[in-house]
Amino acid sequence: MTSYGGYQQTSYGAQGGGDGGGFLGGSQQQGSQGGGGGKSYGDESLRPVTIKQLLDWTEAFPGQDTIIDGSPLTQLTIVGQIRKINPQATNITYTLDDGTGTIDVKKWVDAEKSGDDGAEGFNPDMYVRVWGRLKSFNGKKHVGAHFMREVKEFDEVNYHLVEAAYVHLYLTKGAPTQGGMGGQQGGGGGDGMFVDGGAGAGGGGAGQQGGYGNANDRTAGMAPRTKMVYNYMLNAQGGGEGVTVFDMARDTGLAVDDVRRECEGLMDGGVLYTTVDDDTWAMLEV
Known part of the structure; x- marks a missing residue:
């Protein structure tokens, strides 16, 4: 292909x-x-x-x-x-x-x-x-x-993860809908392989629906950056203690403060919770 x-x-x-x-x-x-x-x-x-x-x-x-x-x-x-x-x-x-x-x-x-x-x-x-x-x-x-x-150049590391996510989504969910990528080519991520949503994509909060998934998908309506954190946590191997915002920031390419905001928003939605400290997060049963 x-x-x-x-x-x-x-x-x-x-x-x-x-x-x-x-x-x-x-x-x-x-x-x-x-x-x-x-x-x-x-x-x-x-x-x-x-x-x-x-x-x-x-x-x-x-x-x-x-x-x-x-x-x-x-x-x-x-x-x-x-x-x-x-x-x-x-x-x-x-x-x-x-x-x-x-x-x-x-x-x-x-x-x-x-x-x-x-x-x-x-x-x-x-x-x-x-x-x-x-x-x-x-x-x-x-x-x-x-x-x-x-x-x-470290940008190549982040680019590769975004590129792999895009191809994963294309093969598993089909081509993106018109305008669904928010103007970002190669900006999709992937549940079941690493993350969902574009690395470095802008905007937190609901209301920006990506081009993949459907109305029954839990990530429907999430902004790309929120999807990225959600799917990262969905596939995280952090054990009972969870995953720190610093690990999430390192692996997704997002800023630590942006990761904190997304985690707090997902906590308000009943998705994540803090464990050993305010910077360590785990996912509720899904």
């Missing part, structure tokens, strides 16, 4: 690792992951995803094609922070964290071309973008990386 409701994927600035339009060069010649039969060029399109989406997918049997949001996933791109590096003789394993989960990324080393593909030279805490495929070995998932590069 080359576009989603008129939204065009970017080439993400890959040097030598991809061509324009969100595809990796030569992908049409590669078969499906672990499966037989050739796939069309469209089936080999590059999809932005979060690590949580990859971890939530369950392989029913060995060699099964990866299906996320009801659509086959072949080539993917993720953005995250390196937490750990484990160099081996034949590959380097990077443990990557994007705020939704952690996953190992394996980059195979070509001894004859060492240092030419940018695989070496990464350091812990550095943000990187990875292009590759989801793999599973002995029940443990990892991403087999075709190409990696450093992320030098």
Whole structure:
């Protein structure tokens, strides 16, 4: 799939690792992951995803094609922070964290071309973008990386999360209704994958209904920023103590004060409540 409701994927600035339009060069010649039969060029399109989406997918049997949001996933791109590096003789394993989960990324080393593909030279805490495929070995998932590069502007981290959310919503709920995105292209988020609503989108309070969902959806009528906080909390793994506004701000890209206001508004609506202190929130049973 080359576009989603008129939204065009970017080439993400890959040097030598991809061509324009969100595809990796030569992908049409590669078969499906672990499966037989050739796939069309469209089936080999590059999809932005979060690590949580990859971890939530369950392989029913060995060699099964990866299906996320009801659509086959072949080539993917993720953005995250390196937490750990484990160099081996034949590959380097990077443990990557994007705020939704952690996953190992394996980059195979070509001894004859060492240092030419940018695989070496990464350091812990550095943000990187990875292009590759989801793999599973002995029940443990990892991403087999075709190409990696450093992320030098943090805006790219937030942009990737918004882009992944947009594609998730397009695949699960269809194209946005006219004017439903509030003039923001790629501004939707996604329940069940990270957040809902556009990162950095303006406006709190009800009355601004997005282009997804229906009248029976609990988020119907919520402003984009309110949806973002609501869906973040819906999928949060904070345990009994809840999640702090600082973690929410870090993961969603919103300002801490904006997160506080949205949490207070959701508390007034009977959705959230404070736990150990005024800055730690949990969701009531839904």
